[in-house]
Amino acid sequence: MRKKVIITGISGQDGSHMADYLIKHTDHMIYGAIRRLSVNNHRNFEHLKEHPRFQLINMDLTDSHSITNAVREIEPDYFINFAAQSFVAGSWDYPIQTWETDSNSVLHMLEAIHMFAPNCRFYNAGSSEEFGDVEYSPQDEDHPLRPQSPYGAAKCAARHLVRVYRESYNLFAIQGWLFNHEGTRRGLDFVTRKISHNVAKIKLAIEAGEPIPSFSLGNLEAMRDWSDAEDMMDGVWKMLNNETPQEFILASGEMHSVREFLETSLNCAGITFKKHGKDDNEEYLTTDGQIIMKINPEFYRPAEVHELLGDSSLAEDELGWVRHHEFEDLVRKMYENDYKLLKG
Ligand code: F7E
Secondary structure, three states: OOOEEEEEOOOOHHHHHHHHHHHHHOOOEEEEEEOOOOOOOOHHHHHHOOOOOEEEEEOOOOOHHHHHHHHHHHOOOEEEEOOOOOOOOHHHHOHHHHHHHHHHHHHHHHHHHHHHOOOOEEEEOEEHHHOOOOOOOOEOOOOOOOOOOHHHHHHHHHHHHHHHHHHHHOOEEEOOEEOOEEOOOOOOOOHHHHHHHHHHHHHHHHHHOOOOOOEEEOOOOOEEOOEEHHHHHHHHHHHHOOOOOOOOEEOOOOOEEHHHHHHHHHHHOOOOEEEEOOHHHOEEEEOOOOEEEEEOHHHOOOOOOOEOOEOOHHHHHHHOOOOOOOHHHHHHHHHHHHHHHHHO
């Protein structure tokens, strides 16, 4: 019989890439879980809607009944939870919603699996934000959990729940640590897509001979370990199909600053820039003096994670996980995609 996979967060970057990956590499039936909204947010999975091995199901992570019903009716072989309140900065603005979505809902999923599909393999999206205020670099699977945001804390709580259910009921339940991963389906609030989108807008204005639309950023010195989201899906699937329920880090092993992402994007667009001012007053300008980007301290976070760098050698050695995309390819791909989208 065809195996059944529930993927939550199907309208997001990771859920939709996971569905694409499974359609391509397996013959399993994919159930994409979505919350009913009055606005259409189907763009990332529009191409899958007519596929015979893809079906949309309704689920709201804050409604435990909808989770239980889906698990009881479908009896999935795999349950991949990519739904979350994933915007770290937003987790200070809506900490309770973040906690309910990123921690409580995982408990509902684990309970439903324990009760109605105990052989189901469960993956919950973990994050490098769990390491937060890091003690050493690169971070490996033994690094202590030191979250710096309500988001990071909720992911740590979920990690403990996953372990407790795994050990108490012998479930195949894991939470891998994915470091930052980006791409053309990334939401516009995240810094990489915010940059690629705005640089593309500026490039089009320059080409049209119009005044350029400037934009603002926060901390340019934050360092992140950015991978291509598509590379991560194979690693998640390999974790889920490993002999034992073991948790791995997936990361690029390279660290780049937000500043470097910005400058690489401007270089990809062929926009020559100069810099002016320092710290909160820093600006990036075109050679004819128009503002490209200026710092806005509103984008600083109450507590920043200054640097994250992952060591994924365990996943490479034990799962045979391989990354295919480099930092510059990723920046170029994101810029070119936004340029094409905006040009129409
Ligand atoms: O911020 C700095 C900001 O929002 C990256 C999520 O997928 O990865 C992501 O979390 C850095 C931070 O991602 C702006 O202060 C500067 O240091 O793109 P981000 P994130 O917080 O690293 C982890 C692994 C997850 O699990 C999360 O779900 O960029 N930054 N200026 C800015 N960030 C934003 N968003 N906007 C700015 O204007």
